[in-house]
Amino acid sequence: MTFLECTVHCHTNLCDGKNTPAEMAAAAAAKGIKVLGLSGHSHTPHDDSYCMTKENTARYREEIARLNREYEGRLTILCGLEWDQWSDENLSDWDYTIGSTHYVTGPQSGIRHSVDHNEETLRAALAAFDGDGLAMAEAYFAAVAQVAEKRPTILGHFDLLKKLNGDGRFFDETHPRYRAAALAALEAAAGKVQALEINTGGVARGYREELYPAPFLLKRWKALGGEVILTADAHSTDGLLFAFEQAAAYARAAGFEQAVVLNGQGKPEKCPL
Numbered sequence: 001m002t003f004l005e006c007t008v009h010c011h012t013n014l015c016d017g018k019n020t021p022a023e024m025a026a027a028a029a030a031k032g033i034k035v036l037g038l039s040g041h042s043h044t045p046h047d048d049s050y051c052m053t054k055e056n057t058a059r060y061r062e063e064i065a066r067l068n069r070e071y072e073g074r075l076t077i078l079c080g081l082e083w084d085q086w087s088d089e090n091l092s093d094w095d096y097t098i099g100s101t102h103y104v105t106g107p108q109s110g111i112r113h114s115v116d117h118n119e120e121t122l123r124a125a126l127a128a129f130d131g132d133g134l135a136m137a138e139a140y141f142a143a144v145a146q147v148a149e150k151r152p153t154i155l156g157h158f159d160l161l162k163k164l165n166g167d168g169r170f171f172d173e174t175h176p177r178y179r180a181a182a183l184a185a186l187e188a189a190a191g192k193v194q195a196l197e198i199n200t201g202g203v204a205r206g207y208r209e210e211l212y213p214a215p216f217l218l219k220r221w222k223a224l225g226g227e228v229i230l231t232a233d234a235h236s237t238d239g240l241l242f243a244f245e246q247a248a249a250y251a252r253a254a255g256f257e258q259a260v261v262l263n264g265q266g267k268p269e270k271c272p273l
Contacts, residue, residue: 003035003271006261007240008037009098009231014060015041016050018213018236027237028074035262039080039098042087045273048110056189076264085147098116099152104139116163126170133171137161137178141185148189154229155193158213163202179196186217190224194268198251199245201233211250218254248273
């Protein structure tokens with residue numbers, strides 16, 4: 001299987017995606033994809049703005065089982081989960097999991113603030129750290145390390161915190177404190193996850209020109225002996241393989257000659273870039 005035949009970070013209208021599972025499966029089959037991983041956002045009790053409800057989680061499982069019967073021999077649809085640190089879902093009993101960090105917790109208030117929903121939520125997060133964007137970044141990357149400790153299959157959009165920071169208005173991504181915090185989290189994740197994703201979603205939706213994670217992180221991950229997987233973070237049928245060739249070139253520039261794909265059982269296999 002090639003990296004263009006597997007896409008496993010994909011959302012449906014059962015969470016914050018635009019298309020039904022059936023529409024995603026039909027589009028994947030039409031594109032010649034062999035393994036489609038649906039990765040619905042796990043139920044997170046304090047924030048139901050984007051995740052699956054408990055009812056939709058049950059529907060999600062049922063629909064994926066039905067689609068696998070419909071597409072048997074043509075396409076495998078994996079039942080995955082994008083698991084958040086504050087989810088009440090268990091990481092077990094899924095074909096694979098993507099461990100992702102979407103929030104920082106205010107050090108005084110204990111309130112959880114989304115870092116990627118919109119500028120308003122990010123400004124609220126920044127205010128919780130008394131306007132210190134680097135302290136916010138340190139808290140974010142500490143949370144990423146905690147997610148990695150749960151040993152998800154894939155570590156999702158490692159530096160999602162930068163999504164709305166394209167002009168550097170919230171924090172300096174070149175500052176030693178930012179880089180030290182990010183590298184510490186990366187090193188904490190080494191050996192605990194099967195792959196780090198190179199995620200094209202921020203570019204697909206026009207937020208950034210640079211993929212997740214930043215090149216300095218990808219190069220360090222290579223030095224740590226880690227594996228990568230190309231993902232689109234697709235929220236619609238037209239994004240299933242968005243910029244995969246660009247992501248492959250990005251990986252090669254960091255020294256990777258191979259990437260991971262997930263097979264029909266949700267297990268990693270290597271393929272050339």
